Amino acid sequence: MANTFDFIIVGGGTAGCRLANKLANAASRPSVLIVEAGGQPEGDTLRAPFHRYTPAFTRPDLDHGHVSIPEKELNGRTIQYTRGKGLGGSSILNFAVYLWGSQEDYNRWAELVGDDSWKWEHVKKAYQDIENFDYLGSNQYSDLARPDPKEHGHDGMVKVCLPPVLEKGVIPVMEALANHGETMTLDFNTGNPIGVGVFPSTYSVEGRTTSATAHLVNLPDNLTIWTDAAVHKLVMEGTKVVGIETADGRTATSGKDVIICGGAIDTPKILLLNGIGPANELESLGIKVVKDLPGVGKRLHDHIMTFLACEVDATENDRYAFETSESMILEADVLWKKDRTGTFALHHSTLWGGFLKIPGLEEFPEYKALDKGVQEFLARDTVPTYEFISHCLLFPPGTVLPAGSTYLTAVAFLMNAQSEGSVTLRSADPEDKLEINMGYLKHPYDRRVLKEAIRETWTKVFDNPELKKRIKGRIYGPESLSDDDILAFMKDATGTVWHANGTAKMGKKGDPFACVDSDFKVFGIDGLRVADLSICPLTTNNHTQATAYLVGQMAAEKLIAEYKL
Template sequence: MADSFDFIIVGGGTAGCRLAYRLANAPSAPSVLLVEAGDRPEGKYLYEHFHRYTPATLRPDLDYGYSSQPQQELNNRSIPYTRGKGLGGSSIMNFAVYLHGSREDYNRWADLVGDKSWKWEHVQKSFQAIEQYDFDHASHYPHLAMPDVKDHGRDGLVKVSLPPQLEEGIASTMEALLAHGERLNVDPNSGNPIGISIFPSSYSKDGRTTSANAHLLNPPRNLTIWTGEPVYRLQFDGSKVVGIERADGRKATSNKDVILCGGSIDTPKILLLNGIGPAKELEAHGIKVVKDLPGVGKQLRDHLMTILCVEVQDSHNKRYAFETSEELMKKAEEDWARDKTGNLALYNSALWGGFLKLPGLEDMEEFKALDPGMQEYLLRDATPTFEFIVQSVLVPPGTKLPEGSSYLSAIAFLMNEQAEGSITLRSANPEDKPVIDLAYLRHPYDKRIMREAIRATWTKVFENPEIKKHVKNRLFGPKSLSDEGIDEFMRDTVTTVWHANGTAMMGKKENALACVDKDFRVFGVDGLRVADLSICPVVTNNHTQSTAYLVGQKAADKLIAEYEL
């Protein structure tokens, strides 16, 4: 006989762990089952600040191994698409940036779905309930960061902080940009991200916070966790979902709801495999249509990026010297093992950058061709056009630098992608990986803004007079800053930030591509909801881990209220 629970959550990722925690700790103590395809992550590289970027490259056991279709605007390159596999999901693998985005993202979200609870003034309170914000470290560099205590939460479970100490070169590089006209934003999580800031992260003195170590360390008895096998099948009673079946045949039934939290790739995959999606696509694979929902797997949008890098004199920073010294690395590992201090807590603990408006945006032909509603949103004061980050990895990987040299890298990001990609099935076999079409740079607006973002990032950082005097050579970047030079570089290098969303979009019923309503219910399918980044009707201007937490929080609010938990 199948096990029975009030709620079944499919996917123990960033949103799923938060949702499981909230439901299981509701006063009525409903029974909750959390089902995760991966296991409990353990081993190397998972917690130290220095290893911010390492799990995505050196822990393939924690990744689903997805890759996109060849992208026609990117020299037909396939883009590896890292997704965290294990309790905590992509919060295990991400780069730990913790940014809320723009207040205008959530105001637009509220308008699109017809639910005022997504307005910024409500969303900000939700973020406060999620966060355990550390304000103390900002006092070490108050001229660069000063988050307002009243805008952030202290009693949540997700630890958010700024680094206690800045690496060499960070303060001077920020100050160089500020001296040449950039605007300082002492708190990018205030609802207005415009300006340059030190970015908060989901690291603390204890290391990386994942959704699992925040929410699942001491689960109550009414929360059951199954790991190690994916869910491929939903169990139906007519058109109502009443349970799930794992790949190994183990089943469970739900008394109230099954909630999919598989993320923007696996949630649409599960829906499609179970007959929920565009009828013609399902029929082509011999799948019985349970509900014709044209939007399932559609509307995929993402953030795009490319890395730029120069060789600098080691008077600017000592990153390369540390990274290539066995002696220094051994000492750092000993310090971390003893009390979580030392260079593994210092290096890569800080990322800084900016969310900026592009001057003259409204005069660009690519902008003028957009829908008027999108134009209005993009021109709002707190809606950025692009993002840049400084203090990232050395590229190309494996580059050897001479003694006396180090490196300085910057990343240019496209915000508000206009092209629409998709997730479709390769076959009716659930073991087959889905077809991921990212549609990168297929829209004229995306191509223009990505080009301008690269040009602006290179110019603002590497051409700044105070920084340029340290620069020795270009390591990775366009051969020239002409349109042609940048376009060639984009085709060779643009890749993902792993922020896919929208593939089971929330919206009003009259929107033909909407898949779930404002209460996270799948249209036309009783007993089934979705609560992950696939529901996003707006590509939030941030790094989307915080948005995933927010979705889990909001879904819990709806369920607790509806069922009077």
């Protein structure tokens, strides 16, 4: 029985690698197998801060290639739903922001699933265990960022960092916002993200940290990895999962549990292909129903955003001059490869922004129409309505600016979207593309709040009295800040932040759309758990890389305790 393991983890992504490491290093040293559809990511653009945005748009070999159906509220546009393929999963391709979210996200999570272990005081300890937080760079700009070392982890495997130097142009814009009433948040990762400040990221002096570079080094002999091994089939005995079979015919047997960590798009695909999901959908495709779980593939939630960009004088920052100079880029590449220094270590190393409430939200009719429990959650002091960031990439990419100009880009994000989408099979053939309906802007609350978030972001950044005189013109944004112009812009410009979640929702027994319990066990199926963002009962108010690490950590803690590992 060479291919028998205590635990089989399907998906070597952000949560899966964390979970595998924690299980394999438990005191009893259980045998663990990771089965990953992709390979070992390699390439020159995967580590340097300058390439923060590059892999997501230039490495289709590291992407599962998901595309949504035409979205009704987005003028029929489809959404390229990039998901990392390879060890490390989407931590290979994401934009590296590392934020915990609001403490009330986790208190609400605990309420929704009926398990106090998801409350903030426990989650905070889990986050501290995950991270190795280097905050020393902020000593150079302590009026803008000043984390308390006692509140953070310093022995974890995921390297989290504040930039050692802020890029040219950042401080004047941040100070302009502070001078006009914005409160500086010196540490976003305290449970209260409300305010404006510098975002920590999963970059360090060595470059990008992925879940694989953090957790799959110095492998213990009880941890096995199979790559290029897509899993479509769960091996079952009745309603018990006892193993897996890969697309290329490899098989493995589990002594304890198979844990699916495929993410919010691919996890429901695996469940549905194996007869776990809405019975009527499965029967219509000729798939034998093993367990009728109506919530599988439903309740898809996401954060959405729009880019906003203006042309500014070249003295404001060095971005455009550098990015359009082949010789400067070649020189920087040499320095980075030599000793991890130079412009590749600086440019795009800084993202800053804010998590804010929209004044008067409680008076919006779209808010008043929400479920009372949702209203109460959104009204909590540390729950933001929207997020904005500044000093992002040039948008649209490839924009050509005149000599003497550079760019300033902001992004407006909707938090706590109420619209729901779905992930469904088109056929019983695992090679067929999924039908992905993101459902963006279907809900009136989302349309109202994103409209207000765009207006607020544009006003704070581009119409700030200290900054407006330095703006040369609009590159990308609404024609004006009128309701009609913003709404028209939203249909053309709204896109994803790739924070999909909820398609195998965690919840209480009896919840008609719950798929797993608070210990990650799939309802009605023995030997099977899910541990990735598909289980989230709400969308946390952050960039959800951190939430994925948390899910892997919490799953490990639950399994270690249950099996006395």
